[in-house]
Amino acid sequence: MSVDQATVRRVAKLARIKVKEENVERLAGELNSILHWIEQLNEVNVEGVEPMTSVVTVKMKKRADVVTDGSNPHDVVENAPAAEDDYFLVPKVIE
Amino acid sequence: MSDLTSLTIAKARESLRKKEFSATELTEAYITAIEKAHILNAYIVETPDKARAMAKASDAKLAKGEGGPLEGIPLGIKDLYATKGVHTQACSHILDGFKPTYESTVTENLWRDGAVMLGKLNMDEFAMGSSNETSYYGNVINPWRRKNSNAALVPGGSSGGSASAVAAHICAAATATDTGGSIRQPAALTGTVGIKPTYGRCSRWGIVAFASSLDQAGPIARDVRDAAIMLKSMASVDPKDTTSVDLPVPDYEKAIGKSVKGLRIGIPKEYRADGMSSEIEALWDKGAQWLKEQGAEIVEISLPHTKYALPAYYIVAPAEASSNLARYDGVRYGLRVPGDDIVDMYEKSRAAGFGPEVQRRILIGTYVLSAGYYDAYYVRAQKIRTLIKRDFEQAWDKVDVVLTPATPSAAFAPGEISDPVQMYLNDIFTVTVNMAGLPGIAVPAGVSKDGLPLGLQLIGKAFDEGTLFTAAAAIEQVAGGYQAPKWW
Numbered sequence: 056m057s058v059d060q061a062t063v064r065r066v067a068k069l070a071r072i073k074v075k076e077e078n079v080e081r082l083a084g085e086l087n088s089i090l091h092w093i094e095q096l097n098e099v100n101v102e103g104v105e106p107m108t109s110v111v112t113v114k115m116k117k118r119a120d121v122v123t124d125g126s127n128p129h130d131v132v133e134n135a136p137a138a139e140d141d142y143f144l145v146p147k148v149i150e
Numbered sequence: 151m152s153d154l155t156s157l158t159i160a161k162a163r164e165s166l167r168k169k170e171f172s173a174t175e176l177t178e179a180y181i182t183a184i185e186k187a188h189i190l191n192a193y194i195v196e197t198p199d200k201a202r203a204m205a206k207a208s209d210a211k212l213a214k215g216e217g218g219p220l221e222g223i224p225l226g227i228k229d230l231y232a233t234k235g236v237h238t239q240a241c242s243h244i245l246d247g248f249k250p251t252y253e254s255t256v257t258e259n260l261w262r263d264g265a266v267m268l269g270k271l272n273m274d275e276f277a278m279g280s281s282n283e284t285s286y287y288g289n290v291i292n293p294w295r296r297k298n299s300n301a302a303l304v305p306g307g308s309s310g311g312s313a314s315a316v317a318a319h320i321c322a323a324a325t326a327t328d329t330g331g332s333i334r335q336p337a338a339l340t341g342t343v344g345i346k347p348t349y350g351r352c353s354r355w356g357i358v359a360f361a362s363s364l365d366q367a368g369p370i371a372r373d374v375r376d377a378a379i380m381l382k383s384m385a386s387v388d389p390k391d392t393t394s395v396d397l398p399v400p401d402y403e404k405a406i407g408k409s410v411k412g413l414r415i416g417i418p419k420e421y422r423a424d425g426m427s428s429e430i431e432a433l434w435d436k437g438a439q440w441l442k443e444q445g446a447e448i449v450e451i452s453l454p455h456t457k458y459a460l461p462a463y464y465i466v467a468p469a470e471a472s473s474n475l476a477r478y479d480g481v482r483y484g485l486r487v488p489g490d491d492i493v494d495m496y497e498k499s500r501a502a503g504f505g506p507e508v509q510r511r512i513l514i515g516t517y518v519l520s521a522g523y524y525d526a527y528y529v530r531a532q533k534i535r536t537l538i539k540r541d542f543e544q545a546w547d548k549v550d551v552v553l554t555p556a557t558p559s560a561a562f563a564p565g566e567i568s569d570p571v572q573m574y575l576n577d578i579f580t581v582t583v584n585m586a587g588l589p590g591i592a593v594p595a596g597v598s599k600d601g602l603p604l605g606l607q608l609i610g611k612a613f614d615e616g617t618l619f620t621a622a623a624a625i626e627q628v629a630g631g632y633q634a635p636k637w638w
Contacts, residue, residue, distance in 0.1 A: 071500055073500070
């Protein structure tokens, strides 16, 4: 599988990273060289192998469904680049 | 009084209890040493006032005989750990100005046990790198230099600031994290000891996430005993991290000095990679010989899927990173670059905030998770991960611990490796351990022909860190310690 320049633009859009047009070609080359190296995985027979879901064999812990934290909106917005009255401020999204 | 910064944690702890000097004196010695070592760029933020206040509190506790296991011990903290009210940016521009309103569980455990915070340590941006060249705050310099050379060398990465600071004696020990080798590789390149414990041994709560199924906290320290002391305090069972495993934390120090007689040491033939340098091969043979002379049994084993661990890692880790790093959107914290609309603002903020290596990994991760490619890349990589783990499970029938080199070479110069894939190969011996969730320790074992430290790695069964400390201490006992000559 090979990544062309259109794919770089599409993936960058999905990743919400603005990529300058002059960098698209370089990025395509870099991604291809990494993906090409990764392709050696196709040599491995994975027939009947379960994909790993947990690296240590433990049961997922559960806790009681009760509130243990919260009610601190000021802490939550403390580091926001723009906030007002404990709300995040963003550019207008609805006309 | 001799230089207080030359003392290990074990020695300083003893002297503090006997009141041979105070925690304040010890902290002042480190603050002075840090000021003189700015050229290493190991610290990105120094917190001397906080350190003095914490040392004063430690002195009060020590006076009453109530000191904790790390009472008055000055530590450096990797910038990946959330520290309340103190710069926490994973050395990225995108977290500009971020000061958490909470403390990570691991650092909270350290302060509970009496440790003193000296500051935040440099690292590769979001822990993505093997040379500490991707930090927004500039390269870290390795205190080690080649024989007859003044040229700067990298300390390894991503915990490059931690390794450099420990090797230069500008902290007694440091916290670090390891996703593919980020504790063990820099430890090996600086002549220090680093342990990545079993996945789930340390809480990940409050540590900036890179690849959540691989990330694990651990210490870098001057010797094996200090690493054991640090891990004992860092590890805990944490209700705030569902992957934190419900097992009591043993007293790892008790494992040091135990005999390795009868211990079965596995030598995996697949690690004898083509092109392995003769000095790394000789170091490995020497390490096996030392353990054998102390009564251990050397057993050749096979870990057949070893060569696939690194390429599989470069699917799993970027995939998880692309998801974890989606949270940096210019809304909730850090950098915001204004845009024409909200999407434009996201895209401009992320383009300005993430460095080239981080962008590359996000793009790879987004690609392998995108529609039509998920099964071919991500699911296949997770299947290979199952096979890698199975290799180790089969090995544990024959051996108790596995011995390998820690890195393919000694420290290199900044700019020497510019190709991303070549840089990734630095983790070739360490990454299998993360993929299998196992503990691994790097211990210095010799020097290169240029006089640079080289490390060996020991890999253990899940939650058998104790055996790693036993075997690493047995190597250290013969190899001795490695101290960088002070030139700064």
